[in-house]
Amino acid sequence: MTEHGADPSRSSPPSVPRVATFFALYPETLGLNDGTTFCVAIQTPLRGFAKTAMHLMEGQSPFWLDPRLSQTLAVSVRFHRGQRDRHVFEEHDQKLLPIVQSAAGGSSLRTRSSEDQPERSQAHDDSFGTAYTVVEMTTQLAIPREGLFEACEPSGEVMGPTLTRCIDGLILVVDAFRSTQDVFIAPAARERLGPEIMATTRAADPDEGGWDEPAEYYLNAFATKSRYFIAGTQTSQTLPAMAHHIRLAARGYPPLVVGNLQADLDNALFSNGDFRAVLMFAYSASEILMDLALMAMLFEEGKTAQMAAASFTSPLKTRILTDYHDRLGGSWGPKGSGAVATWLQHVLLVRHQVAHGGYMPHYERAYAAREAHYNLGQHLRDRLAARAKRYPFTAGLLVTPPGFERRGIRTKAAGTAVHIGNDRIDEFIMWQNELIKLRA
Numbered sequence: 001m002t003e004h005g006a007d008p009s010r011s012s013p014p015s016v017p018r019v020a021t022f023f024a025l026y027p028e029t030l031g032l033n034d035g036t037t038f039c040v041a042i043q044t045p046l047r048g049f050a051k052t053a054m055h056l057m058e059g060q061s062p063f064w065l066d067p068r069l070s071q072t073l074a075v076s077v078r079f080h081r082g083q084r085d086r087h088v089f090e091e092h093d094q095k096l097l098p099i100v101q102s103a104a105g106g107s108s109l110r111t112r113s114s115e116d117q118p119e120r121s122q123a124h125d126d127s128f129g130t131a132y133t134v135v136e137m138t139t140q141l142a143i144p145r146e147g148l149f150e151a152c153e154p155s156g157e158v159m160g161p162t163l164t165r166c167i168d169g170l171i172l173v174v175d176a177f178r179s180t181q182d183v184f185i186a187p188a189a190r191e192r193l194g195p196e197i198m199a200t201t202r203a204a205d206p207d208e209g210g211w212d213e214p215a216e217y218y219l220n221a222f223a224t225k226s227r228y229f230i231a232g233t234q235t236s237q238t239l240p241a242m243a244h245h246i247r248l249a250a251r252g253y254p255p256l257v258v259g260n261l262q263a264d265l266d267n268a269l270f271s272n273g274d275f276r277a278v279l280m281f282a283y284s285a286s287e288i289l290m291d292l293a294l295m296a297m298l299f300e301e302g303k304t305a306q307m308a309a310a311s312f313t314s315p316l317k318t319r320i321l322t323d324y325h326d327r328l329g330g331s332w333g334p335k336g337s338g339a340v341a342t343w344l345q346h347v348l349l350v351r352h353q354v355a356h357g358g359y360m361p362h363y364e365r366a367y368a369a370r371e372a373h374y375n376l377g378q379h380l381r382d383r384l385a386a387r388a389k390r391y392p393f394t395a396g397l398l399v400t401p402p403g404f405e406r407r408g409i410r411t412k413a414a415g416t417a418v419h420i421g422n423d424r425i426d427e428f429i430m431w432q433n434e435l436i437k438l439r440a
Helices: 088-104 156-182 240-253 255-272 275-298 303-310 316-322 340-358 363-386 392-398 402-405 412-417 423-437
Strands: 003-005 018-025 037-047 053-055 074-081 130-139 142-145 148-151 194-205 217-220
Touching: 003 018, 003 037, 018 053, 018 156, 037 053, 037 156, 037 316, 053 074, 053 130, 074 156, 130 142, 130 156, 156 217, 240 255, 240 423, 255 275, 255 363, 275 303, 275 316, 275 340, 275 363, 275 392, 275 423, 303 423, 316 340, 363 392, 363 402, 392 402
Parallel strands: 037 148
Antiparallel strands: 003 217, 018 130, 018 194, 037 074, 074 130, 142 148, 194 217
16 A cells, blocks of 8 residues: 555644544445444454444444454444446446547437436436445554554554455455345455545544544555556557467467466456455466476377376376476475475465365465466476477477577577477367367
């Protein structure tokens, strides 16, 4: 999170227990009533708090934290329903129609008038298409000390972790709502909130003081990777590269599948905050990449699809530990800090916890899985580049000319590898498809 809007001359508030409150625009409009509030207890010891008002609303009684929870951290989430000035259809038209009219020129292409608005479903209330949701997240302002959390005053180093704790609470609450009500929305995540979050602090007990001014704004950098700004940059090479990609896709070029899964992996991590999906994509991308390399090497060894099928009866872990070292050399053992050992720890193990135990990894574990996948791929390609003389087709398929160039390899074998004929690729694709059917 990047802070801006703070007043550097802001004086320190009185030394009384305080809470921090964060307001954020939620990406979907949730069907919870305005003012609906949920409080989630976090089983972490807390010292220094007694009466704690988690939410204040003008003209209403405070929402007090249950006294039984005063000795533990808690996160309380209140949902507010805001009202747009215009219906979303009208906002959509404002963006769309000028382009349509510009493209249509003087033609008779008809655009919708205000009288032509689609009928709004009677199943929805009057706020259908005009409402939006703001989440208000409050927790005690505390810092870890000696095995517990203790009341503290606001500071930049405290507010960041405090916001993270609030978002963790929000994730639990929204997940409960979407699961129990069968609502088809993405899970809550910091990557989907924003792009700005307002942060405020105040005395936990309103009788001991009010809000600390001014409010501060945090740029939610996790949510601005691509959602709110132009994604990608067009250069002179963009359209030729896109055309080449489409031609390869039409032929069923095998490495494209790995690239697509890696794109889904990165999107799940950086755009959606869907960390379970990150682990599943990391495992799938690794499996397809490693299997593609093994298939290509078996193809070069002259194995028939029926003969090659025997190599895929064992689990992926066994194949990685046994089928690559003799062919490619290098380190393929399960111990130490190498790419294979790290992949086993950060991808395979955690993926199994997700797939078989429903484990929800945090950002750090998801990011570690991403890095482990890419490092395993780099290790594989490093070894293929070094063995391009033995496996020119496989090296050319997965290392590619830029990969050889980045590694500074300009040997005759590398030159042979990067000039794969289309007929040879088509022959491999047919062989691979037959093998995949046998594996099924």
